[in-house]
Amino acid sequence: MSEEKSLNFLEEIIEQDLAEGKNGGRVHTRFPPEPNGYLHIGHATSICLNFGLARKYNGKCNLRFDDTNPITEETEYVESIMNDVKWLGFEWDELHFTSDYFGQLHDYAVALIKKGLAYVDDSSVEEIAATKGDIGVPGKETPYRNRSVEENLQLFEEMRQGKYPDGAKVLRAKIDMAHPNLLMRDPLLYRIKHAHHHRTGNTWCIYPMYDFAHGQSDSLEQITHSICTLEFIHHRPLYDWFIEKLEIFPSHQYEFARRNLSYTVMSKRKLLKLVTDKYVSGWDDPRMPTVSGIRRRGFTAESIRNFCDRIGVAKRDNVTDMSLMEFFVREDLNKKANRVMAVLDPVKLVITNYPEGNGEMLHCENNPEDPAAGFRELPFSRELWIERDDFMENPPKKYFRLAPGQMVRLKHGYIIKAEEVIKDTEGNVTEIHCTYIPESKSGNDTSGINVKGTIHWVSAPHAKTAEIRMYDRLFRVEDPSSEDGDFRDFINPDSLKVIPTAYIEPALAEAKAGDTFQFLRLGYFCVDTDTTADHLIFNRTVTLKDGWAKEQKKA
RNA sequence: AGUUCCAUUGUGUAAAGGUAGCACAACUGAUUUUGGUUCAGUUAGUCUAGGUUCGAAUCCUGGUGGAACUACCA
Numbered sequence: 001m002s003e004e005k006s007l008n009f010l011e012e013i014i015e016q017d018l019a020e021g022k023n024g025g026r027v028h029t030r031f032p033p034e035p036n037g038y039l040h041i042g043h044a045t046s047i048c049l050n051f052g053l054a055r056k057y058n059g060k061c062n063l064r065f066d067d068t069n070p071i072t073e074e075t076e077y078v079e080s081i082m083n084d085v086k087w088l089g090f091e092w093d094e095l096h097f098t099s100d101y102f103g104q105l106h107d108y109a110v111a112l113i114k115k116g117l118a119y120v121d122d123s124s125v126e127e128i129a130a131t132k133g134d135i136g137v138p139g140k141e142t143p144y145r146n147r148s149v150e151e152n153l154q155l156f157e158e159m160r161q162g163k164y165p166d167g168a169k170v171l172r173a174k175i176d177m178a179h180p181n182l183l184m185r186d187p188l189l190y191r192i193k194h195a196h197h198h199r200t201g202n203t204w205c206i207y208p209m210y211d212f213a214h215g216q217s218d219s220l221e222q223i224t225h226s227i228c229t230l231e232f233i234h235h236r237p238l239y240d241w242f243i244e245k246l247e248i249f250p251s252h253q254y255e256f257a258r259r260n261l262s263y264t265v266m267s268k269r270k271l272l273k274l275v276t277d278k279y280v281s282g283w284d285d286p287r288m289p290t291v292s293g294i295r296r297r298g299f300t301a302e303s304i305r306n307f308c309d310r311i312g313v314a315k316r317d318n319v320t321d322m323s324l325m326e327f328f329v330r331e332d333l334n335k336k337a338n339r340v341m342a343v344l345d346p347v348k349l350v351i352t353n354y355p356e357g358n359g360e361m362l363h364c365e366n367n368p369e370d371p372a373a374g375f376r377e378l379p380f381s382r383e384l385w386i387e388r389d390d391f392m393e394n395p396p397k398k399y400f401r402l403a404p405g406q407m408v409r410l411k412h413g414y415i416i417k418a419e420e421v422i423k424d425t426e427g428n429v430t431e432i433h434c435t436y437i438p439e440s441k442s443g444n445d446t447s448g449i450n451v452k453g454t455i456h457w458v459s460a461p462h463a464k465t466a467e468i469r470m471y472d473r474l475f476r477v478e479d480p481s482s483e484d485g486d487f488r489d490f491i492n493p494d495s496l497k498v499i500p501t502a503y504i505e506p507a508l509a510e511a512k513a514g515d516t517f518q519f520l521r522l523g524y525f526c527v528d529t530d531t532t533a534d535h536l537i538f539n540r541t542v543t544l545k546d547g548w549a550k551e552q553k554k555a
Numbered sequence: 556a557g558u559u560c561c562a563u564u565g566u567g568u569a570a571a572g573g574u575a576g577c578a579c580a581a582c583u584g585a586u587u588u589u590g591g592u593u594c595a596g597u598u599a600g601u602c603u604a605g606g607u608u609c610g611a612a613u614c615c616u617g618g619u620g621g622a623a624c625u626a627c628c629a
Contacts, residue, residue, distance in 0.1 A: 006569050006577090034629050069628060125627060134625055136557035170627060180558045182625050191627035210629045233560065234624050257561080257622090268629095310578065312568050314561095317622055321566045324579050334592065369592065400590070409588055442588065454588050521589050547590030550582095 008313045010049070010254060014057055014225060023224040027059030030223050031085070031092075032214070034066045035077035035198075037268040038283040039084045039291045041304070041325075045259045048308035050227055051090040062221055063092035067099045068213045070197035078198070080283075084291040089301050094221065098213050099199045101220055105208045106160065108216055108246050109171060109189055113152045117245055118189060119145055120155040121172050128170075131177075132185055138178035139185045145174065159192055162205045166192050171206075175241065183238050187211055215239040218251035226253045230315060259311060260319045263473040264289045265481045279487055280474070284529075286539050287474040287495055297471065298516045298526025298541030303332040319479060329542050333516060333524045338366040338373055341411065341456040342504040342519045342538075344468060346385040348431045348460065351416060354382045359459065362442065364412045376507055380413050383460040385503045387521075390455040391432055393421060398551055400453035402432065408453040411520060415440035415451055456520040463503040466536035469528070470497040502538075509536065516541060 007015065014027055029050040033043060054061035063085060067073045085092065112118035121128070121144045133139030147155075159169055171190040179185050189212040194205045215238075218226045233255045243250055260266065266289065274280050274288070283290050286297035294304070307328040311320050359381030367373035386402070395403040402408045407417045414436040422431035440447040477490040508517070516526040523544050528537035
């Protein structure tokens with residue numbers, strides 16, 4: 001049986017083009033971010049799509065910075081974007097900046113003027129908006145629309161030379177002021193901005209608009225399939241118009257629906273607001289849907305690639321549930337992350353019949369899913385920390401863990417039986433006394449006893465401490481992007497919970513930033529970039545599936 | 556209102572006129588020294604009304620519902 005994977009609509013288009021011998025059998029895509037912010041998971045789908053298509057069809061994919069607006073763009077963003085693309089596991093075939101084409105784009109503008117297809121307009125922003133018309137209402141032509149080619153050439157040259165202040169004049173295409181598509185009503189091609197550009201400095205004071213730059217840049221790079229999101233679909237007639245009138249390489253634009261994720265926002269404007277208004281610690285806050293944020297949180301590049309492949313690409317509106325992304329993270333980490341033990345909410349456990357002194361070392365498997373991960377030695381002793389909710393004085397029926405008179409296994413260690421509970425004056429449990437069964441040692445258990453529960457622990461005299469940061473969804477509402485206004489109304493106040501001192505097993509003190517572990521029964525945790533030898537910080541990447549929680553919900 | 560795009564289980568996607576399938580989620584059960592993992596299984600879907608056809612999720616028409624477009628942003 002050939003495992004025939006179904007094609008998405010873009011792959012179908014490409015295969016048809018290939019079958020027809022279009023573009024000489026070439027496939028060339030590009031990922032074209034504007035360097036005005038950090039990349040987010042939505043960009044990641046676009047990256048996986050563009051680079052993935054190129055990889056699949058033996059083609060090429062460029063990284064192009066669409067830097068036509070000097071006001072918003074910064075070198076810091078350029079660097080973070082290149083870093084994120086590489087981290088996701090992709091290499092660009094060519095690196096370009098739209099600003100490298102400013103000279104060529106200027107020549108294209110001159111060519112359009114010469115053909116009588118572009119003119120200089122002296123109207124103000126307000127006048128242009130007022131004469132644009134409206135949905136269903138045709139616009140009005142400006143009095144400057146019929147200037148001669150010579151005059152337009154001269155004025156455009158004077159614009160370039162810096163003879164006019166910002167906003168005094170613009171270059172517009174001469175198309176149709178009554179066109180039902182607002183974008184075809186004499187769109188702006190160039191505007192005057194006396195501003196410093198992050199790459200071209202002060203060389204230019206006129207800058208091309210997106211529409212006049214994007215398609216031509218695609219064409220200059222011989223891009224065969226220019227893939228963008230659906231909101232650009234109205235731009236396609238313009239895209240094609242420039243290519244036709246300039247008689248340049250016919251790149252084609254294809255649109256797909258933006259990917260949305262439940263409980264998160266993708267708009268760069270809103271992400272920027274989260275950062276500048278300090279709702280989060282920065283672009284790489286582990287709650288942010290940015291590539292740098294989810295990386296810091298411990299999501300792996302492979303799981304993101306798998307996620308993007310799985311959710312696919314289509315043209316209908318969509319909101320993918322977070323649980324799908326979390327599944328791919330768990331799937332990947334389950335194979336890779338070593339199992340270790342940590343106690344987040346400790347209570348003391350004393351094994352009264354275990355000898356006092358230094359205890360013993362236990363031989364522990366690092367990862368049952370990966371035999372190559374090996375073993376480690378783990379100290380065991382008379383006094384341990386265990387998780388507070390692994391003991392219940394009055395347990396419900398299906399509670400498999402510690403309770404008075406009930407037996408449980410200490411992971412990698414012995415079976416114990418709870419004998420006595422010590423409480424403070426307010427009735428809080430401060431210590432649990434129990435006995436152990438010496439013949440039940442993990443690995444050579446001759447006791448013949450079967451217990452239903454296994455709990456994790458850390459030897460009290462050997463334990464190290466660490467700070468644990470637990471993250472939850474940043475937003476309370478499922479689709480925060482549908483809401484406008486103040487974030488405060490729908491930010492989740494419990495999105496960050498800090499545990500200043502948790503107990504961890506001693507070997508973990510050596511862990512380095514970026515290392516990820518499964519804390520047994522608690523979830524996956526990743527060492528934070530701010531961690532130091534004196535102060536270990538773990539971020540919770542994702543929780544484990546919780547069978548006990550389900551059990552309780554039923555009750 | 557005009558133009559354009561879209562509509563398949565709770566979610567995301569397949570089925571190019573011929574058995575509505577996959578993954579996640581949910582639910583059963585088995586295995587398990589993690590209430591994890593793994594394995595087996597169950598529930599659940601073509602927006603609507605017509606038309607074309609031997610046969611329609613697919614093609615056509617009308618309706619309904621949703622989205623995008625009215626920046627000297629990209």
